[in-house]
Amino acid sequence: MSSGAGGFAAFGGAPLLPRTRPAGNQPDWPRTEKAIRGIFSRHYFANNGPLVRSLDRALAEEMQVAHAVCVTNETVAMTVLATALEVRGEVVMPGLAFPALAEGMQWAGLAPVFCDVDPATHTITAGLAAPRVGSRTAAIAGAHLWSRPCDPEALQVLAAQCKLPLVFDATQAAGSMIRGDCIGSFGKGQAFSLHASGVLNGGEGGFVTTNDDRLADRLRTIRNFRSSETFAPSSLRTNGKMSEMQAALALLSLEDLPRNIAANRERYAAYAENIEGIRGISLLPCAEGSNFQYIVLDVDARTAGIGRDVLGKVLRAENVLGPGTTVPRAAPGDFPVAQSISSRLLPLPNGSLFGKDEIAGICELVRRAAIHAEEVTARIGPNP
Amino acid sequence: MSSGAGGFAAFGGAPLLPRTRPAGNQPDWPRTEKAIRGIFSRHYFANNGPLVRSLDRALAEEMQVAHAVCVTNETVAMTVLATALEVRGEVVMPGLAFPALAEGMQWAGLAPVFCDVDPATHTITAGLAAPRVGSRTAAIAGAHLWSRPCDPEALQVLAAQCKLPLVFDATQAAGSMIRGDCIGSFGKGQAFSLHASGVLNGGEGGFVTTNDDRLADRLRTIRNFRSSETFAPSSLRTNGKMSEMQAALALLSLEDLPRNIAANRERYAAYAENIEGIRGISLLPCAEGSNFQYIVLDVDARTAGIGRDVLGKVLRAENVLGPGTTVPRAAPGDFPVAQSISSRLLPLPNGSLFGKDEIAGICELVRRAAIHAEEVTARIGPNP
Numbered sequence: 001m002s003s004g005a006g007g008f009a010a011f012g013g014a015p016l017l018p019r020t021r022p023a024g025n026q027p028d029w030p031r032t033e034k035a036i037r038g039i040f041s042r043h044y045f046a047n048n049g050p051l052v053r054s055l056d057r058a059l060a061e062e063m064q065v066a067h068a069v070c071v072t073n074e075t076v077a078m079t080v081l082a083t084a085l086e087v088r089g090e091v092v093m094p095g096l097a098f099p100a101l102a103e104g105m106q107w108a109g110l111a112p113v114f115c116d117v118d119p120a121t122h123t124i125t126a127g128l129a130a131p132r133v134g135s136r137t138a139a140i141a142g143a144h145l146w147s148r149p150c151d152p153e154a155l156q157v158l159a160a161q162c163k164l165p166l167v168f169d170a171t172q173a174a175g176s177m178i179r180g181d182c183i184g185s186f187g188k189g190q191a192f193s194l195h196a197s198g199v200l201n202g203g204e205g206g207f208v209t210t211n212d213d214r215l216a217d218r219l220r221t222i223r224n225f226r227s228s229e230t231f232a233p234s235s236l237r238t239n240g241k242m243s244e245m246q247a248a249l250a251l252l253s254l255e256d257l258p259r260n261i262a263a264n265r266e267r268y269a270a271y272a273e274n275i276e277g278i279r280g281i282s283l284l285p286c287a288e289g290s291n292f293q294y295i296v297l298d299v300d301a302r303t304a305g306i307g308r309d310v311l312g313k314v315l316r317a318e319n320v321l322g323p324g325t326t327v328p329r330a331a332p333g334d335f336p337v338a339q340s341i342s343s344r345l346l347p348l349p350n351g352s353l354f355g356k357d358e359i360a361g362i363c364e365l366v367r368r369a370a371i372h373a374e375e376v377t378a379r380i381g382p383n384p
Numbered sequence: 385m386s387s388g389a390g391g392f393a394a395f396g397g398a399p400l401l402p403r404t405r406p407a408g409n410q411p412d413w414p415r416t417e418k419a420i421r422g423i424f425s426r427h428y429f430a431n432n433g434p435l436v437r438s439l440d441r442a443l444a445e446e447m448q449v450a451h452a453v454c455v456t457n458e459t460v461a462m463t464v465l466a467t468a469l470e471v472r473g474e475v476v477m478p479g480l481a482f483p484a485l486a487e488g489m490q491w492a493g494l495a496p497v498f499c500d501v502d503p504a505t506h507t508i509t510a511g512l513a514a515p516r517v518g519s520r521t522a523a524i525a526g527a528h529l530w531s532r533p534c535d536p537e538a539l540q541v542l543a544a545q546c547k548l549p550l551v552f553d554a555t556q557a558a559g560s561m562i563r564g565d566c567i568g569s570f571g572k573g574q575a576f577s578l579h580a581s582g583v584l585n586g587g588e589g590g591f592v593t594t595n596d597d598r599l600a601d602r603l604r605t606i607r608n609f610r611s612s613e614t615f616a617p618s619s620l621r622t623n624g625k626m627s628e629m630q631a632a633l634a635l636l637s638l639e640d641l642p643r644n645i646a647a648n649r650e651r652y653a654a655y656a657e658n659i660e661g662i663r664g665i666s667l668l669p670c671a672e673g674s675n676f677q678y679i680v681l682d683v684d685a686r687t688a689g690i691g692r693d694v695l696g697k698v699l700r701a702e703n704v705l706g707p708g709t710t711v712p713r714a715a716p717g718d719f720p721v722a723q724s725i726s727s728r729l730l731p732l733p734n735g736s737l738f739g740k741d742e743i744a745g746i747c748e749l750v751r752r753a754a755i756h757a758e759e760v761t762a763r764i765g766p767n768p
Contacts, residue, residue, distance in 0.1 A: 024425045029424050036420060040413050045580035045587035058644055072456050075609065075623035083518075086670045099609040099621070107441060107491060196429035203429035225459065225483040228707055236490055237483065239459035244590040249429075297560040323612055343396045353427060 007368070010317035011379060016361050017319040023351040024197040025260040026251035035248035042242060048224065056207075058254055062175075063184040065209040067216035069245065071223050071240035074171050074193035077206035080240050082139075083087050084218040085165050088162050089138030091292025092148070093169075094124035095331035096338035097143040101169040102331075104191065110138060116329040122284075123150030126158040133162050139246035143169035143186070145328060146294040148287050149178040152186035159187070167191070170209075175257050177289035179242050184209035189219075194250050197351070198262045199293045202250030204321045205242055252384040263352070264292035270356050271348060274363030278370050280304025281311075284345070297346040297366070305373035310380050314369050318351060318361050391752070394701035395763060400745050401703040407735040410721035411636035428628060435631035441592075442638055447568040451592040451600035454631065455607050455624035458555050458577035461590035464624050465573045466523075468602040469549050473522030475588040477553075478508035478534070479715035480722035481527040485553040486715075488575070494522060498715040501722050506668075507534030510542040517546050526571070529712060530678040532671050536570035538549040543571070551575070555591075558584040559641050561673035567622050568593035573603075575692065578634050581735070583644045583677045586634030589626055613655040623657075634758025647736065648676035652739050655732060658747030662754050662757035664688025668729070681730040681750070689757030692730050694764050698753050704733060704746050 009015035039045060039251055052070055054230070071077050082091075082105050091105050095114035102112045115128045122145050140159050142150040159166035166187040170176075174192050176183045184190045189212070194205030203243030210216050213331035217232035223240035253260070265286075272283050284296040301307040317322045327345060330338035348362060369376050393399035423429060436454055443452035466475075468488050475489050486496045487526050499512045506529045515526055524543050525674040536552070543550035550571040553652035554560075560577050562565045568574045573596070578589030594600050601616035607624035637644070647672075656667050664687030668680040685691040699705045711729060714722035732746060753760050 022429075024427075024429075026424070026427060026429070029421070032424065033417065033418075033425070036416075037413070040410070040416065043404070043408075043410060045410070045585075047407075047580075072460075073623045073625070077458075079622075100623065103620065105624060107622065196431075201429075203629055204625065225487060227713075236487065238463075238487060238491065239457045239484065241457070241588065243630070245587055255642060329611075 005132055006375070008314055008317065008365075009319075010314050013320045016365060017358070020319045020322040021342045021349065021353040022196065023349045024201055025253070025256065025352045026196070026201070027249060028255060031252050032249065035252060036245065039244045039248060046241060046243050047226070048229065048241060049157055049244040049247070051244045051251060052242050055242070055247045055250050055254075058251060059207055059222060062254060062257070063209050064182040064289070065185050066211045067219075068207050068209050069216060069219040070205065070207045070242040070250070072206065072208035072242055073204050074191060074195065075100040075104055075241040076238070076272045076327050077191035077193075078169060079107040080219055080222045080238070081167055081191050081208045082108030082110055083222055084215055084234070085139055085167070085188070086218070087138035087165065090134070091139040092129050092132045092137055093141040093336070094143050094145070095333065095335035096122060096342055097145060097169060098171055098328050099264060100171060100191070101143055103140060105141065113137070113238065113329075114333060114335060117341065119337050119341070121148055122341055123144065123148060124155070125151055126154035128153065130158055133164070137162070137164060137311065139165045139167060139194045141167050141169060143171075144173040144176065144183060146284060146296055147173045149173070149176065149183055152178065152183075156186060161165070172198070172293060173291065174198060175261055175291040177287070185211065188212055189215055194246070198361050199249050199291045200250070200253050200257050202242070202246035202253065205246045205250055212334040251307050261291050264350055267350055267354060267359060268292045268295055270359045271363060274360055275366065276303070278367050281370055282367060293350060295348045295350050297348060299346060301344075304370055306369055306377055308344055310377050311366065311369055312346055313380050315362070315365065319366055320365065355367060392698055392701065392749075392760070393703075394589045394698050396397050398704045400733060401742070404703045404706040405733065405737040406580065407733045408585055408636065409583055409640065409736045410580070410585070411640060416633065417621045419636060420629065423628045423632060430625060430627050431610070432608065432625060433628040433631070434559055435628045435635060436626050439626070439634050439638075442526070442635060443591055444593070446641070447593050448566045450595045450597065451603075452591050452593050453600060453603040453607060454589065454591045454596060454626040454634075456590065456626055457588050458575060458579065458590035459488055460622070460624040461575035461577070461592050462553060463491040464603055464622070465551055465575050465592045466492030466494055467606055467620060468599055469523055469551070469572070469742070470551065470602070470617070470708040471522035473520045474514050474515045474518070475523040475525050476521055477525040478527050478529070478722070479570045479717065479719035480506060480712050480726055481529060481553060482555055482712050484555060484575070485525060485527055489525065497521070498717060498719060501725065503721050503725070505532055505534065506530065506725055507532060508539070510538035513539065514542055517548070519675060521546070521548060523549045525551050525553060526569060527555075528557040529561065530668060530680055531674045533560065533567055533754070534558070536562065536567075538604045540570060550585065556582070556678060557675065558582060559645055561677040565670050565672070571614065572596055573599055583648055583675045584634070584637050584641050586630035586637065587625070589630045589634055598601050604657040624730060644703060645675050648734055651734055651738060651743060652676045652679055655747060656745045658744055662688070662751050665750060665754055677734060679732045679734045681732060683730060688754055690753055690761055692728055694732055694761050695750065695753055697764050699730075699746070699749065702749055704749065
């Protein structure tokens with residue numbers, strides 16, 4: 001082993017972490033135990049139970065919208081929202097997003113039509129979306145990638161001009177604000193995630209926000225096949241019911257949300273401080289009002305001398321990243337900005353299991369990998 | 385109030401139960417607490433965790449099949465199974481079933497074509513299905529309504545003759561056997577429920593069984609949008625991932641299954657004993673090998689003098705039935721047997737919260753309603 005790159009776990013050294021640690025923030029056990037005991041004493045586990053009804057109300061209040069409709073997970077949220085639009089045809093969406101957006105649309109029978117994204121914000125803009133709107137367009141969808149809002153006001157103007165419904169994939173944006181407004185209050189509806197890895201979570205889960213009473217009735221109808229819960233006609237319904245166990249965790253997580261965002265913000269600052277000054281490698285800035293859930297490295301391979309994929313392999317061997325770390329993929333086609341971004345970004349872990357020491361250790365690994373860029377790249381190979 | 389019907393809660397009397405009680409069998413709290421503490425100590429809540437992987441294996445063993453693939457709920461199980469068939473066109477299915485069957489098929493892009501059902505078993509038969517098979521038929525689906533198997537061997541012969549995939553809606557049949565074989569071992573795949581109301585449950589949940597390795601790979605791919613869990617190509621994927629909390633409950637429920645079936649069987653016997661001798665009202669027989677989950681009244685309105693809907697309203701007022709009690713609905717069209725059956729049947733509650741006293745009380749209510757049939761019907765009205 002060379003003295004330079006010899007310390008890395010990828011080359012036989014001891015890994016930084018003995019095993020991978022899940023991201024996310026989870027409520028403490030005493031409050032959780034009490035909540036789950038309550039479920040057991042009521043014997044009420046599913047079917048729009050009392051905790052789910054509380055969560056619907058609490059999320060609507062927190063997100064400053066008229067309605068929040070909790071469902072099983074975020075893909076179901078997007079599917080139910082897209083179905084409730086009751087339109088057929090194409091939907092214009094960003095060519096860089098997580099899978100739930102395009103998949104939810106397709107389950108609802110809509111055909112994705114992609115546009116490129118803005119190089120600064122990584123999201124769709126009205127200017128990029130407008131040329132893709134045509135006679136078959138039935139809806140426009142934005143995505144708040146990395147919790148960073150995709151200029152919702154300008155997209156609202158475009159949607160109004162084109163008389164099209166506008167929805168948002170807000171998977172990563174629970175608790176995020178934009179210029180003092182909750183991110184969930186824009187457009188016709190927004191689909192959020194309550195996955196375990198998020199700052200606000202129910203272990204797993206999702207919800208849709210809307211200020212449209214009629215849409216809310218359709219969402220509540222579609223999420224439940226039981227005829228006793230019919231609020232508006234719908235041609236197709238499903239089982240998107242959140243369970244009481246999910247709702248119990250999400251209600252506790254909602255209590256913790258300001259604390260969790262503040263702690264994420266501190267972790268972000270620690271990452272930023274430790275990453276500073278590495279040539280060609282930087283941290284994506286978090287907008288003011290962000291939930292600070294995503295800590296994302298931007299790796300400029302040419303300047304850094306090490307590529308995103310090589311660095312990812314180094315960090316996986318250190319158990320810093322899990323084997324399934326998901327990065328957004330650019331849509332196939334001519335979307336140069338989306339493709340460039342998707343090859344550069346590497347999300348780093350965040351959440352209560354990552355303290356200052358772990359963060360310093362992770363950043364030190366990145367720094368050492370950059371210092372030994374040539375040797376590391378040669379030993380791992382250019383296409384890891 | 386008249387002396388005859390005055391005692392009923394529907395007419396102002398005290399209800400039999402102070403409030404409705406959920407059906408189903410749930411594991412005890414000490415084992416549950418231990419299992420959930422384990423999840424908290426691992427910080428692993430979602431994404432095909434260790435408990436989900438154990439449950440996949442344990443269910444395959446219990447159901448005597450090569451593969452069990454756990455998902456969020458039964459509608460998702462049916463949707464994922466139908467999608468994994470990779471066929472397009474029509475699917476022949478019984479005109480009497482719970483909503484998940486037709487809905488799952490429709491989400492997968494298949495068009496339901498209904499046939500009538502057998503008056504004795506309430507299920508599809510090969511003889512009833514055959515005339516509906518045509519050039520556009522892409523699959524055949526059976527449903528084990530009330531846990532009663534729909535002659536799977538004869539349907540297998542038909543499917544083989546027509547070279548069509550055969551799947552089953554086994555929502556209600558977890559743990560049921562047919563002539564010594566597990567019900568889940570027939571056809572190309574079967575979709576089961578793990579809903580809280582069942583004898584085997586994860587609070588909420590579902591799973592698919594199959595002996596087809598290639599289909600299992602597609603099922604596991606479709607249930608998870610994460611590219612790290614790709615086992616076979618699939619055009620459309622979703623988030624059907626079961627959570628660790630669901631899997632924890634289901635694993636405990638699986639330990640309890642023989643005990644739960646035995647207890648359900650005793651409750652069934654208690655209902656049968658107490659219902660006996662009421663003119664025009666009888667209990668649907670449970671087949672040998674059944675999980676005894678469903679206790680269903682067959683109300684012959686002409687002989688009993690009281691209709692199913694009137695009796696249902698009486699029992700709802702007594703808090704015996706919840707407001708959302710689901711009865712299978714006959715498909716629209718010319719399906720006289722399905723329509724007749726769907727107007728006669730009333731499922732009664734089963735599960736650990738219903739002891740011999742409650743069962744005797746429920747049956748006594750049915751008996752008194754039948755005795756005072758004319759007065760009860762007049763006071764409630766013919767179309768409740």
